[in-house]
Amino acid sequence: MRQSELFYKTLKEFPAEEKSVNAQLLIRAGYIKKVGAGIYDFLPLGFRVLKKIEAIIREEMEKINGQEVLMPALHPAELWQTTGRWDIYKDLYKLKDGDKDFALGPTHEETVVPLAKQFIRSWQDLPLYLFQIQTKFRKEKRAKSGLLRGKEFLMKDLYSFHADEKDLDNYYEIVKNVYLRIFRRTGLNTKTFLTFASGGTFSRYSHEFQTLTPAGEDLIYICEKCGQAVNREIKAETPKCPNCAGENFREEKAIEVGNIFKLKTKFSEPFGLKFLDKDNQKKMVMMGCYGIGLSRLMGTAVEVFHDEKGIIWPKEIAPFAVHLLALGGQKVSREAGRVYQTLRKKEIEVLYDDREKSPGEKLVEADLIGIPVRLVISEKTLAQKSGEIKKRERKNGQLVKLSQLGQFLSKGKK
């Protein structure tokens, strides 16, 4: 895409009350705009990042036989009264429509169980895996962390339904690994720790995926022996690592980017979600739920990957693969235009800075926007019949012959 046509503008000023690094950088670089506390517009650049994250998550969900559905945000109050959460779920937005009460869904157990109930009759209908990528609402009092904690946010929630606990346990392990793969693909893996958390009344443990960042509001304790972690609650309960019985931990600040939970029959019971088993007995369906916040993951990536100049996107979730800068006059623009067409033909996603701006301005903006690979065409590089390729996180670039640019950058595609 030509940068002269892209709807964005880097800003020097941005809302003073935005204290978080992710909001500051994403607003300044033209990815998002603040609408209210914890409420943001996603501009084209930000929308592209969301779509990249969405595509990775969708692909991984489909690999483990997830079937995609779309449930509503408006939930009749009765559903939340059935589970007893209408009165105790503290962040629930409530609204009236005539004399009817509704909640805005912060999570979807209350709708997915009635949905499953309509279709699950016997053991032959199990297991079942339903997921959606959908907007959630939470009355968030601490909405001061940009995309890390929103009143409205995009989330993937997967719900699994099983005939017995063993089948739930098996699938839970599968999802655990898929989550680790999602964090690997989004570039967060080295900073993200599988973390034991409380399982509530129905299970011993649940698991969180916690990403280390000074912006994190959670404290986790990483076992020095096995590299898994426990959250505060578990640390207070037990001095040993639940995974390897190690006893030495280091404390770190972290943000929860995903969580997985064995619900067992917690929600099946209030809705009476049963099935007829092979022995002709009615049994409760066992459930698991598995969440990842897409917008939160985007904010977390910025918290983890940035420097004093701007964002440094991991490759798979960057809005573009290559940022092509034409630094110079007509001749340079003409050559850069040719390179742009070549890269497009190779289906490389390229943002082409074709604007009439000074080289200094363009370079500063490119660092702020943070596309992983920068390709500069200037008088100097053209004197060598080359362009200069530099990775965003590196200090120095390398010259690559114009005739070889397409091939060179195609290799790096995946």
Place this chain on the structure above:
Amino acid sequence: MRQSELFYKTLKEFPAEEKSVNAQLLIRAGYIKKVGAGIYDFLPLGFRVLKKIEAIIREEMEKINGQEVLMPALHPAELWQTTGRWDIYKDLYKLKDGDKDFALGPTHEETVVPLAKQFIRSWQDLPLYLFQIQTKFRKEKRAKSGLLRGKEFLMKDLYSFHADEKDLDNYYEIVKNVYLRIFRRTGLNTKTFLTFASGGTFSRYSHEFQTLTPAGEDLIYICEKCGQAVNREIKAETPKCPNCAGENFREEKAIEVGNIFKLKTKFSEPFGLKFLDKDNQKKMVMMGCYGIGLSRLMGTAVEVFHDEKGIIWPKEIAPFAVHLLALGGQKVSREAGRVYQTLRKKEIEVLYDDREKSPGEKLVEADLIGIPVRLVISEKTLAQKSGEIKKRERKNGQLVKLSQLGQFLSKGKK
């Protein structure tokens, strides 16, 4: 996809209060589930139809330089107070968060104008075209028409920003044609009429796209001379066709599937959305807005395309291209399995009914679900080394040799 693994079930019973044909058929065939009046879950089949419609609309928006954004559903009350619509927009859901008031967006002029304002400085930033595909909320008292009139629904809204009226007029004509193309691609074109409607205070006319169906709540008047239509309001105002001055009209029931509107400066003024023109003067930005309801379009297609047996999807928005039925024992299943793999290799989207059900049940269900092409493999067709291909709307099928099925169905792909 194997039907044995698809999350759906055709139902004999469905909510008695659903009077509309689209809700009855979509619920019975396993596309949607009712959550409350005007609120639905989309099951995998229904979600696939939505995604097909979304892909067509997105592609057409991008062709006319639309840039995709995502605006929130939660709107701070001040935005709606700025335009004066907080008190007069009758279908607005309002809710409290602490002492702050919010609306759930039924439309997004109140957020897109402040967004554009942050980035539009001069004539060089114009024109600008922003669109989103996003969930809208409307406090709908007449939520009795299934997907035709929801409290929560999926919509594409495009907003255009221009330096002058001429540029707005030009783009408006472009969008008009693109809308006609969208209705052509979704199969609704022969039933959909460009309809003159009131333009409000700022313009003489706006346009609706009205699809003829007995389920429609609107009355339109089609000009016998030019084939364009006027809505009730315009008919009452003027006896002549605004397009061709024709005087003979036929009255029809219809549903509004899209509308386009020249807003001019209606929303620019309250927000002070101005730009610096070439003559160094500050001027108001001219705007247009253009909507299509995705879920409504899906419901409308069902109203228009069905028979007593079920739905008959237009090709481009069908959940699958081909419905493969194995009618018979093991040998038939083995052959059908082979055909399934062949079609998948050819990237034909196929739903494969591999279940152990009677041929009668499978055939009845296939008609209800309404995939455009049915491919039957049975003892009888295998005796001819063939499968029987039948279009959903036709009475008779034709035998095609097994070895030629892949090629035969590939041809029909687009």
